[in-house]
Amino acid sequence: MTNTLLILSKDAKVYQQLLSGRLPPDIHVLATDNIESVMEMQQQITLALAEPALIAPALTKLPHLKWLQSTFAGVDALQDDSLPRDYLLTGVKDIFxxxxxxxxxxxxxxxxxxxxxxxxxxxxxxxxxxxxxxxxxxxxxxxxxxxxxxxxxxxxxxxxxxxxxxxxxxxxxxxxxxxxxxxxxxxxxxxxxxxxxxxxxxxxxxxxxxxxxxxxxxxxxxxxxxxxxxxxxxxxxxxxxxxxxxxxxxxxxxxxxxxxxxxxxxxxxxxxxTPHHAAVSFPNQIAEIFLGNLSLFLSSKPLKYSVDLVKGY
Amino acid sequence: MTNTLLILSKDAKVYQQLLSGRLPPDIHVLATDNIESVMEMQQQITLALAEPALIAPALTKLPHLKWLQSTFAGVDALQDDSLPRDYLLTGVKDIFxxxxxxxxxxxxxxxxxxxxxxxxxxxxxxxxxxxxxxxxxxxxxxxxxxxxxxxxxxxxxxxxxxxxxxxxxxxxxxxxxxxxxxxxxxxxxxxxxxxxxxxxxxxxxxxxxxxxxxxxxxxxxxxxxxxxxxxxxxxxxxxxxxxxxxxxxxxxxxxxxxxxxxxxxxxxxxxxxTPHHAAVSFPNQIAEIFLGNLSLFLSSKPLKYSVDLVKGY
The missing domain is CATH 3.40.50.720 (NAD(P)-binding Rossmann-like Domain)
Structure with missing residues (x-):
């Protein structure tokens, strides 16, 4: 089965570089800091590595999203009642x-x-x-x-x-x-x-x-x-x-x-x-978490740092 | 044997209060922030709880001093070659x-x-x-x-x-x-x-x-x-x-x-x-160290936190 991975972050290019050569060859990657630029591919997107606030507005338009790896600890942007919850959500619990x-x-x-x-x-x-x-x-x-x-x-x-x-x-x-x-x-x-x-x-x-x-x-x-x-x-x-x-x-x-x-x-x-800067996501750490979870996802094992969208943590 | 304790510190009164009622009755106490004010008693002083820099100039005039408990960690003021070293020196090693x-x-x-x-x-x-x-x-x-x-x-x-x-x-x-x-x-x-x-x-x-x-x-x-x-x-x-x-x-x-x-x-x-303030001697902590050592001293046991005057630590 072919997966399309959406990388949606202001650090999208950094993530693309960090993941380069480390993803299974059949994974197609879309890396952007602007969801609009990839919306013609929306039907194909099955996986996402994304900032909650950036992906939230597009969630309803990603019908095949199976797993979203958040780049942030705070995922409340994804908890709005109007948003779908029929995907796996994982966070970044141990690095902050x-x-x-x-x-x-x-x-x-x-x-x-x-x-x-x-x-x-x-x-x-x-x-x-x-x-x-x-x-x-x-x-x-x-x-x-x-x-x-x-x-x-x-x-x-x-x-x-x-x-x-x-x-x-x-x-x-x-x-x-x-x-x-x-x-x-x-x-x-x-x-x-x-x-x-x-x-x-x-x-x-x-x-x-x-x-x-x-x-x-x-x-x-x-x-x-x-x-x-x-x-x-x-x-x-x-x-x-x-x-x-x-x-x-x-x-x-x-x-x-x-x-x-x-x-x-x-x-x-x-x-x-201070300007919401007490803990920042260092992309290399997030990339490692993502790769670990990707490997679990592809072998249908339980993911690490999964988040309950109802509880919000 | 009667001992006379010199408390020589800018916090002399605080120490006097902290030790009040907790010293053996036969210990005579001289508490001052100025060594000159007690120099007529110099022959009697056997014990001291003192700041190194304050007591150093008077050391040669305290022939019967047996034990000095420093209130500071740094005792280099006591290391001058001209100063006597025929007394026990203890420091305050664990509180800083x-x-x-x-x-x-x-x-x-x-x-x-x-x-x-x-x-x-x-x-x-x-x-x-x-x-x-x-x-x-x-x-x-x-x-x-x-x-x-x-x-x-x-x-x-x-x-x-x-x-x-x-x-x-x-x-x-x-x-x-x-x-x-x-x-x-x-x-x-x-x-x-x-x-x-x-x-x-x-x-x-x-x-x-x-x-x-x-x-x-x-x-x-x-x-x-x-x-x-x-x-x-x-x-x-x-x-x-x-x-x-x-x-x-x-x-x-x-x-x-x-x-x-x-x-x-x-x-x-x-x-x-910063003005030499990274670690200060909280008198209540020093007083406890002093009382512990006093009890050891009076029963002729080895003192805690003893300092080698040659090495300086």
Whole structure:
């Protein structure tokens, strides 16, 4: 059986090069950053390696798609009720953990150690030390215990941090000191020196972090969002920071991206904004995941990193 | 036998409070931040809990000192040839590892992820991502495999970093992927994506990091000094940064502290300066070490964290 593989990504050419010579000869490849350019071939496309947001608008026009390998961890663009779900979806679950861990630990240390303040002092040739505390024995709360949350938990533990996890059914993962249900969230938040949202975008997590949640956190708490923007009510977050309900927030994801210039968060001195860049897909890693799954797919074996389109993870 | 304990530290009152009620009743305590104020008692002082630089000038006038518990890791102030060495010296070897690890990993991530650039962008409401690389599979060279170097090695390993150590006799420590002798330094430096100096101040380490050493490092290398300032030739470091022999340096210690305002390092855009603050002695931790050692001392048992005054560590 002949397969046609659609590579749909701004890095399409990079992927084409990475896969060159490593695909079975009977696979026909269409590589593009624009779905429109290949729509005359739509009937032939059976496989896809694609960015969710780029392929979502075309999904209804790909009747023979059997398997889609996402290049991103977040697949909520594919979850719209109007979209077909009659294909296998696989994600990239294991490669973002290390990158997210670097982001979270780096920002946490930079905040506790006031890197910005020392940078300013340096430009003024000021040699002045300020008190700080260690990460040791602090408590990190992570909402979401998927592969990203678990990797972060393991990394934080290396610094002597106590790590509490929150997931749907309080499933206990060994990377955490303790896991709790989403219903116990408020009690857990009160213990967090730092709260990290690593939940996928689902109906349950929509605007989960609102004023009521921020009120539960200690006033010295740091909130970090590396999950999805939709999990946070940004008006409430800005208010929580202005009223010192929490000490600082660092967000890599927002409800609308790029974050609109009108957002007061840009100028909030207790806010760190990064442009959805905490974890990026390095194409060589994605290509390896794709090739591994392709081999499984062609021999009709279960694929790795499969995503449940209803749950969204 | 009655002992008189000198507490000599800018935190003398904090220590006095922390030890209050926890010392044997026959120990007489003198707590001060100024050695001159207790010099009429000099003949009685048998024990000291003190900052090396504060007690060093008075050492010759304390003939009955039997044991000195340093409040700092760096004891080079006590190594001057003119100073007596007929007392037990103990340090604070295990508490700085975690703090130094936070400093090094935090600064490394902040540099790789360009935290300063994103901070500047944020103030201009610019949403723009820049390429970066992960810590995974990078190589860290640590000169000095004492408790600080080893703790850092363990922490870096948690991020998937390969860690190479350098010590006098290439003693192999389990925290490192491989250890080398100081004679092999140049070969090892060439492999370092990051080079961290964690050596104590000894005659062997004096100006170890000079232009020749910086020339061995890759041009993308980051150099971090959390050991002693005397290990680095600062003129050479500035030149290495100006000539892009290495990409960036972050130093917490300098030959003269505070770093003189005339130093060109202050304004070097590839330089991060912090005011000898990467690891601080939290008095409660030092007090516990002191009390543990006091109990050993009074029962004539070997003390923990003893320092060889000749070696300097």
């Amino acid at each position: 953990g290390p990158l997210i861990s670097e982001y979270v630990m780096g920002h946490w240390i930079a905040l506790l150690r006031q890197f910005n303040l020392y940078h300013t002092q340096q430009r003024q040739q000021i040699w002045q030390a300020h008190p700080y505390t260690s990460l040791q024995n602090k408590t990190m709360v992570i909402t979401g215990t998927g592969s990203i949350g678990r990797h972060l938990a393991k990394t934080a533990s290396c610094f002597g941090v106590k790590v509490l996890g929150v997931n749907t059914l309080a499933k206990q993962w060994s990377e955490f000191d303790q896991c709790y249900t989403l219903e116990q969230l408020d009690t857990v938040l009160a213990q967090g020196d730092i709260v990290v949202n690593a939940l996928p975008a689902t109906t349950k997590t929509q605007q989960l972090f609102n004023l009521d949640r921020f009120k539960q956190m200690p006033s010295h708490a740091i909130f970090i969002n590396i999950g999805r923007g939709s999990a946070v009510n940004e008006v409430d977050l800005n208010q929580a920071l202005e009223q010192n309900l929490i000490a600082h927030a660092a967000c890599d994801v927002f409800t609308i991206e790029p974050l609109p210039v009108e957002s007061p968060l840009w100028q909030n001195p207790h806010m760190t904004i | 590892g975690p703090l130094i690890s936070e400093y090094v990993m935090g600064h490394w991530i902040a540099l790789l992820r360009q935290f300063n650039l994103y901070h500047t962008q944020q103030r201009q409401q610019i949403w723009q991502a820049h390429p970066y690389t992960s810590l995974q599979n990078k190589t860290m060279v640590i000169t000095g495999t004492g408790s600080i170097g080893r703790h850092l090695a363990k922490t870096a390993s948690c991020f998937g970093v390969k860690v190479l150590g350098v010590n006098t006799l290439a003693k192999q420590w389990s925290e490192f992927d491989q250890c080398y002798t100081l004679e092999q330094l140049d070969t090892v430096l060439a492999q370092g994506d990051i080079v961290v100096n964690a050596l104590p101040a000894t005659t062997k380490t004096q100006q170890l990091f000079n232009l020749d050493r910086f020339k061995q490092m890759p041009s993308h290398a980051i150099f971090i000094n959390i050991g002693r300032g005397s290990a680095v030739n600062e003129v050479d470091l500035n030149q290495a940064l100006e000539q892009n022999l290495i990409a960036h340096a972050a130093c917490d210690v300098f030959t003269i502290e505070p770093l003189p305002v005339e130093s060109p390092l202050w304004q070097n855009p590839h330089m991060t300066i």
